[in-house]
Amino acid sequence: MITLSAFADEAAADLTTQMDVLESVNVKAIDVRSIDGKNVSTFTNEQAAEYRRQMDGRGFRTACIGSPIGKIRLDEPMAPHMEQLARCIEIAHVMGTPYIRMFSFFPPQGGDFTGARPEVFNRLTMMHQAARAGGVILLHENEFDVYGRSAAECLDIMKTFGGEHFKFIFDPANFVVGDIKPYDDAWTQGLADLTFWFHIKDAVQGEKSCCPAGQGQGQFDKIFADLKKRRWSGTMTIEPHMGNWGQFGSFSGADSFRLATTTLQKLLDEHELDWS
Numbered sequence: 001m002i003t004l005s006a007f008a009d010e011a012a013a014d015l016t017t018q019m020d021v022l023e024s025v026n027v028k029a030i031d032v033r034s035i036d037g038k039n040v041s042t043f044t045n046e047q048a049a050e051y052r053r054q055m056d057g058r059g060f061r062t063a064c065i066g067s068p069i070g071k072i073r074l075d076e077p078m079a080p081h082m083e084q085l086a087r088c089i090e091i092a093h094v095m096g097t098p099y100i101r102m103f104s105f106f107p108p109q110g111g112d113f114t115g116a117r118p119e120v121f122n123r124l125t126m127m128h129q130a131a132r133a134g135g136v137i138l139l140h141e142n143e144f145d146v147y148g149r150s151a152a153e154c155l156d157i158m159k160t161f162g163g164e165h166f167k168f169i170f171d172p173a174n175f176v177v178g179d180i181k182p183y184d185d186a187w188t189q190g191l192a193d194l195t196f197w198f199h200i201k202d203a204v205q206g207e208k209s210c211c212p213a214g215q216g217q218g219q220f221d222k223i224f225a226d227l228k229k230r231r232w233s234g235t236m237t238i239e240p241h242m243g244n245w246g247q248f249g250s251f252s253g254a255d256s257f258r259l260a261t262t263t264l265q266k267l268l269d270e271h272e273l274d275w276s
Contacts, residue, residue, distance in 0.1 A: 002268065002275040004261075005029035005063035006238040011257035013037055015051055019058050021254045025261040028059055031237045032095060033066030040091060041067055041084050048094040062095040063235055064139065064197075069127070070103030070146065074119050078126065085127060089134035099197075101139045101169065102127065104148040104157060113147060117156075120147045124161055131165040139197055141169040142186075144178035151175075151186040158194045167196035172218035173203035173210050173241065183219035183226075192226060198236040200264055210241035212263035224271040236275075238264060 008018035008030045015035050022028065032040050035051055043051070055061065067088045072081055088100050105120055107113045131138045140148060140157060148154050158168050170191060172182040180186055187195075202216035214220045240252040240260035252260070268275045 001233050002273055003029060003063070003235045004238065004264075004275055005031050005235055006257075006261070007031050007033050007066055009034040010238075010240050010243075010252040011254050015054055017254075019055070019060055021257055022060070023058070025258050025265070027238070027261060029061050029063040029235075030055065031064040031066045031101065031239075032062050039068065040065055041069075041088050043091050045090065045094050048091045052095045062092075062097045063237065064097055064099040064101055065092045065095065066101050068103075069100065069138075070105055070140075073106045073108055074116055074123075074147075075108035078123055082126060082130065085130055086134070089130065089136050092136050093134075098135070098137050099139055100131070100136055101141055103141055103143050103146045104153075105146055107147075116147060121157075121160065124157065128161050128166055136165070138166050139169045140166065141199060142171055142174050144174050149174075149178050150180060151189045151191055154186075155190050155194070162194060168194045169197045169199055170195040171199040171201070171239075172213075172220065172223065173201040173216070174199075176203040176205055176217045179205060181217070181219060183222040187219075187223055187226070192230070195232075195234075197234055199239045200236050201239045201241045201260070203241075209243065212240070212242075212260045214263065214267050220267060221271075224267065224273060228271050228273055236264070 004027045006022055006027050008022055011021040012018045065088055069085050092100055142148050142154050148157055175182040175186050200213050201210040202213050202218040203210045204216045238261050240256055242252040242256040
């Protein structure tokens with residue numbers, strides 16, 4: 001069974017409208033990234049508890065904390081970032097999820113990753129240790145402008161850290177933007193066996209906005225056909241990115257969000273993949 005969740009802040013800023021839009025397309029889980037314009041990493045415990053109370057009251061749950069952890073340059077200090085991770089771990093506990101989305105760092109100023117692996121892995125080791133100590137699970141997302149931008153880099157990261165507290169998110173559109181064919185050059189190159197979670201958006205290389213699943217170069221038909229063979233189960237988080245796309249998030253609007261969701265649901269049905 002595939003569980004659908006969503007970055008609901010792509011549909012609306014306030015939580016009530018976020019839930020209204022998700023309810024209209026039969027999605028009852030949220031990857032909490034921002035509410036009322038505040039990033040999840042800045043929530044107080046009281047705010048997180050209140051948001052959870054509102055979600056519980058309408059039958060919603062927090063699937064994952066959509067943190068920005070890992071989206072700093074390798075030449076920026078790590079100590080403040082570890083404090084931010086500690087805050088996210090606490091918020092995850094308050095909101096009732098063990099999962100925290102994260103990344104593997106931008107290059108130093110100048111954009112050169114040459115010789116970056118030791119520092120990337122040193123920082124990931126610190127984060128992994130914090131996750132184990134905090135009883136949470138880090139979900140590493142491939143991203144086109146961080147160290148984990150290629151299949152080879154993602155495989156390297158997962159072979160080192162993958163396990164109980166560190167798992168992999170497969171994002172087809174992020175591979176497309178990085179000029180990587182998601183199925184041919186990533187999924188079949190070892191990432192299929194490691195994928196625990198999906199972020200669902202599609203893209204055409206060179207286009208500024210994303211498109212619904214199956215309408216771009218994300219090779220969704222091939223990936224979904226293989227998911228059927230594998231009897232894959234897990235979470236797919238809807239992340240349309242069909243509007244303004246920024247470094248730390250995107251806003252698509254309610255109509256585009258609904259279109260992205262119903263298109264995904266239709267594609268899942270066509271491939272006889274059960275979802276809820």
